[in-house]
Amino acid sequence: MGNYHVCVYAICKNEAKFARRWMDSMSEADHIVVLDTGSTDGTPQLLRSLGASVTEEVISPWRFDTARNRSMELIPPDTDICVCTDLDEVFHPGWRELLERAWSPGAGQATYRYTWSFQPDGSEGVVFWYEKAHARRGYQWVHPVHEVLCWTGPGKPGPTVVADGVQLDHHPDPKKSRGQYLPLLELSVAEDPEDDRNVHYLGREYLYYGRWDDCIATLKRHLAMPSADWPDERAASMRYIAAAYDRKGQPDKARDWYLRAVAEAPHLREPYLDLAQLLYRQEAWDGVLYFTGCALTITRRPRTYICEAAPWGSLPHDLRSIAFYATGRLPQALEAARQAQALEPDNTRIRENVSLLETLTHPN
Template structure:
């Protein structure tokens, strides 16, 4: 098979060597550079990438992606879209070829979007930016997705077990352009529930609490907004906004709605448990964290957040058990929390303190 990696970039010279090392399993690497001034173009070419320089004005991610896709030769079998701050684990090509069947449309693979300070995985979900050459086009100014524009129906999506892509972004890079692009995206496609959800979430990031609440309530009212995981996320974001407004009771009600909407997800239980922790309602903390930990299968979607699958549920339970005079149970939970985040000095201190109290050291 002929496999081609394609990408867009601007001022990312710091990532070039690592990215090219990772993408070297492809037959060709083509890049659309949108105006680098830091040597990115020169370094990419020195490493063997085929680079086209072009300004995209006004800036839209879908336009840039489609221009980069146009650089991929027509006789390519598999297109692999990545960004320069992403890295495949070695052996990805062989895994992809083994899974790719005649007529396949897209491939899905494991993606680690963020990492904790100790190097452990944060947000993990499954990605679908590998696709057949013909019939696909990127849509939406930001949070762009592949859309089928070919004749008939797209080919099936195959799962590539073992294919792993890691995201190591530049933390200093601004995301200021996201909000106006999301507002544009919603203006262009007001019926698109996914973009409405993203816009409400972006208002939350920008601390525009009332805009967040208004937008996400609209998302929940949309007839097409039927995916329970995303609906529950909108409810949790509304709850967060009300908390920032100082309205804890209303926030609690929205968290309860989120749990009822998607009881198979940990996030609602853990976020409400944290609210009750701050209010000192220890029995509620224990009940909700117990419900969360009873969910043992981590979802494959981007909705899955890092903290509910890390040390936090056990940490909250340890504190709640200790505050209600059950230090032996607290110690067990504190040890669970520390095992999941072994470099956390506070968690280690909790274990030490509880071992001294209970006499169960080691």
């Protein structure tokens, strides 16, 4: 079909509702292989009818890395480019040609744009760059959950190429439970206690579960690890610690940790906006204006998963509008409200704020 043999591979369980859409999206590949890990809804049969090669095998005890490595074994040996996706993901048409154009002999991985979530109005939410396309040999998945692709071959891996224009969208089932994540993360940290990435993820998971003290203790441990040297992720740990203190009713400690996050990663909008929202709840309006202003000076959106949707949407302008209004600066409040509305035109509250401010600013 092209210069390279391209194979898409995946794991799945009970995803019949996504199968047809996924197969349509992946059909540009030369080969599609799937490891079904115990579906009871007819997913394997449907995938086979649509042209996929499906192997059925229960992985017990369940681990994502074991399942993905088993699915990798199903890839034809003459494959040049392996592309790992999930059935709730969709490539934009033309992805294969763009991937081949970026690939080069000896390349190790390709990175491409990934939209992990979407807003209720259909606009993009969390966006970052993925690296789940790779050469056939020398790679393995590691960690029971939040698994990552690691080079295990001889010498050094080939270079990572940038597949500009390739776009993968994630449309998950909102009803799907993430209940298995916490025990798998605890297992992952127990297996490899010096892996800072999974310690960070475990602390974040404790935050999701409302286990504030476990969150704080785990993320403080993450920050103390010599290998935890990526400022973006360190700042995220500080923000989660702050959020946990805030939920514990200790806003002063929360403020201090948000300030540490700002100092750790001043190039990210998220710490500024978290701090602005804390000050908003305290009606500290000048602080809201200062920190939202700092956030808006950052105009380049990072390509990492740390980048969240809200700081790049209407939120900073909305907060500024309210703070300007609260301090009697109506023209500035109206300007900020209009900027918020431009980014979120279907938000009824923001639209009503604009109308009110227009009336107050131009009463006649």
